[in-house]
Amino acid sequence: MESKWRKAKVALGLNLCVYVPRTSDDSPPSLEAAGRFSDVSSTSSVTGNPDSRPAMPTTPIPSSSGLRLPKNGSGSLKRTCAICLATMTPGDGLAIFTAECSHAFHFQCIASNVKHGSQTCPVCRVKWREVPFQGPSSDLIHGKARINPVDWPQDDAWMTVLRRLPPSRPDSLRPIASPFQAPEPSLFNDDDPLEIQPLSAERISSSNDDLDKNPNRTMDLKTYPEVSAVSRLTSLDSFNVLIHLKAPVASSGQNMAIGEADMPATSQTSRAPVDLVTVLDVSGSMAGTKLALLKRAMGFVIQNLGPSDRLSVIAFSSTARRLFPLRRMTDAGRQHALLAVNSLISNGGTNIAEGLRKAAKVMEDRREKSPVGSIILLSDGQDTYTVSGPVGSQPRPNYQSLLPSSVRGASNTGHQIPVHAFGFGADHDAASMHSIAEASGGTFSFIEAEGVIQDAFAQCIGGLLSVVVQESLVEIECVHPALRLCSVKAGSYSSHVMDDARTGYIDVGDLYADEERDFLLSVNVPAVQESTDMTSLVKVRCVYKDPVTKERLTLEGDEVRIERPQIAGQSVVSIDVDRQKNRLQAADAMAGARAAAEHGDFTGAVSILEGCRRALAETASARAGDRLCVALDAELKEMQERMASRKMYETSGRAYVLSGLSSHSWQRATTRGDSTESTSLVQAYQTPTMVDMVTRSHSMLLGRPTAEPLIRRARSIQVRTQPR
Incomplete structure (x- = not known):
């Protein structure tokens, strides 16, 4: 019995x-x-x-x-x-x-x-x-x-x-070494054909009608002056104006289980199909648990790609090999992908550059292109073929020069193929991985614990499978004849102020569903002699493309005005503007602390972060109990602890700080440390579709329904108070 x-x-x-x-x-x-x-x-x-x-x-x-x-x-x-x-x-x-x-x-x-x-x-x-x-x-x-x-x-x-x-x-080995030795085609133009039905004129018209009727289907553009009133006789050299963008919400098709085999093929009209290339480290250091969990994470990615999405996998160790071409993730495509991933074993060195070159070639040589393209890179070690010398040594290789122009985004329409890099464990080269992500317009995530690989991938593809805006460009124009643009603070996004300082633009690129972007303009406010109640400062508009209908749309923002009384009373600072000033100040402190730590001044690095915490505590938004300021303070404190000594900094501090800088500069969620569910600011950038995908990852591992926790988690991540 x-x-x-x-x-x-x-x-x-x-x-x-x-x-x-x-x-x-x-x-x-x-x-x-x-x-x-x-x-x-x-x-x-x-x-x-x-x-x-x-x-x-x-x-x-x-x-x-x-x-x-x-x-x-x-x-x-x-x-x-x-x-x-x-x-x-x-x-x-x-x-x-x-x-x-x-x-x-x-x-x-x-x-x-x-x-x-x-x-x-x-x-x-x-x-x-x-x-x-x-x-x-x-x-x-x-x-x-x-x-x-x-x-x-x-x-x-x-x-x-x-x-x-x-x-x-011996009879149980399925080594990747033998596929590495097999000849590859000179051109990677053997990608599966796209099967996207073009939208008819009636459907495009119907889609436009839906946009007019449902404000949640269009971009949201708002502007906020730093204060609402400036005395008529006062001139200011640096006056802040906030530009706030919010992408449309996800359609119902994007919130469903994308990879289920019995799902009808309607997702083609609800979101943009994706071409995804994953570049996976299978060097000797990935042996054991790491490789097993990587295979499990890739299985999750494969299951959640739809039949219109295409996937190719590059495995690299001492050299790199394309396991299979871009294939649509139909039932047969998923089976082929799973068998290829499951066959991997770990051996050899680490040649990240060769893996990236192979991935870029897959993207460059493809016969057809899906609306969204991206590369996911994961490595747990140093590039033993391109990088020579320790992290602090000079000179170090310029990964931007190793990336093809298609990956670097040489065109004026933004980054074409972002590389989302994932540094795994304590031994990876965080500086190089961060450099790769920055050069391509992608994000850098730090996976500290082995069990977080699947959640980190889930968060990333949750965004990639919800792109609702492409090639977005914010245009800025001064209204008052004496007004000039002093600066545009846009993080890692490309921005430019024209020679006359009267116009400028910010190249925002793609946005995931429900994503938000905040940019600060600095302008001069001239004194006015004439009797006037208002002064017009700037007007802003956003031009973007709908990835489903392919239409180019223009969204006009309201003209930014301030009151000009004869004698202004006590100015009330906009909490929305103050909040973003704090975010930028915290990011500058993180960059300064990192520079000090790289030179071995860990006491100075901790002092920089502590000084920023004290300064933030005195701001208007912090005194008002703003949750973003609370999260910023917690994040800075965590970085202080990880910079307390050289050992702690080299083990996890450098990667943690670089992941935070990546998240702030792109205003996009990254994985940091040992969880995707921390109370740090990283979650302020997490979108509902990312939360949905991470929850689905937990559901797969735990094997139980998660509808109610999903709702609670979606509410809990709204760390940032929405602009009013």
Whole structure:
């Protein structure tokens, strides 16, 4: 009776979030490979002699999140570790750890996972009461494995970070090394054709009618002067005007489960299709848990791309290889992509530049182009082929020169192919990854904990799959004849003031659904002698393209005016303007602190951040209890702690600060540290579609409905008070 109950628990424990759809042209070798990746074995004890392990069921059990594993009799008899994906065979000398949730792993693999702070099962995400840690080598020689209760302090001297896969059977290897050696075509023009039905004139007319009737379907453009009144006889050299942009809300099609196989193909008319190239580090340092979690994250990305979206995967180590061309993520396309990703193993060095060149070639050579194109880059190490010398050494390579013009965005319409870079762990080159993202118009995220890879990817594609505005350009024109533009503060967005200082523009580019952008203009306010009640300062308009209808639209903003009384009373500062001044001041402090830390002045770096915190506390918005100021203060305090010493700065401080600077400069959400759900300012830029995708990621891992938490989380991220 006890044996049957244990077998039932083992069967119910199979809850991997992997889905390989079946098609009529499936070949047995491919399905066998999928089975080898998907199957998970469970053992009865922590031991090096797993003879008492129960047999695996011949048919995997569907997971609670609705994703199914393929039926495969031959593959299901394999016993594999869910982390390294290598076979757990009797007599191989490796200890097996079976968790309280019944999932089993190589002891060395799970010990490496626990070393990085994880206390949950990588398969079912159940929180463990006891976690494994690796003891002295003499213990493992005798087949013993130490178990550490979660509440006990962990001794780093007993733990080892493993950078290699356990030995595998020769017949079970599916190395990526052999595809690397196979010849590639000289042109990557073998992309799947786009299947987007052109909109008829009637549908375009109907879409325009919807825009007129529903204000949420159009851009929102508002302007705010720093104060509402300036004395008639007073002249100001630097008067701030805030420009606030808000993209249209997401359509219903963008909030649905995009990758579900049974979804009707209506998303073509509700959002812009995406061409996505992922550039994945599979060097030797990615062995074990890292590679397994990367595969799981890529599985999530593949599942959530729609049939009109196209994906290509580049894997790089010492060299780079395109695993498959841009393919539409239909059922057959997803199966092909999943099998290719699941076949990856880690080996070799780290050649980031070669991976980027290959990704850019995929984008450049494609025969057809989807409206939205992007590259996702993930690496956990230093580029051992392009970068020579430590981070602080000179000279360092200019990654901008390595990126093709199509990636750098040489045209006047903005960045064509942004690279969203993800630095993984404590050993990656944050400075180079940030440089790559900045050069292309993408963001840089810092993934500190291994278990956050999928959530970080989910947040990123949640934005990419909701682009509602393209090629947006903000045009500024002075109205009063004596008025001049002094400066435009737009972060990393390209801006320009003409020679006459009377006109200027900001190149905003693409916007995700519900995204907001805030820009500060500085103008001079002249004194006026004539009797007048109002002075017109500037007028602003926004020109942009609808990525679905391809139409160019123009949105006119209200003219910015201020009152000009003979004697002005006490000026009331606009909270909206003051809030953005604080954001820019905090970003400047972060950049200054980073420069000091790079020169080894960590005391000075902490002092800069502390001084900014004190200054922000005295502002009008902070005294009014503005939540953005509270979040800024918390973020600056976190950076102070990560800059307290050279070791802390090099381990996580540099990457944390650069990710924050990337988020502020583009006003777009990035992953920072060990979570996408912190109270820091990063969440002020997170859109509802990003929240939806992160929640879906949690749902896949936890296997339970998340509708109510989604609503709560969507409300909780509104850190920034909306302009009135």
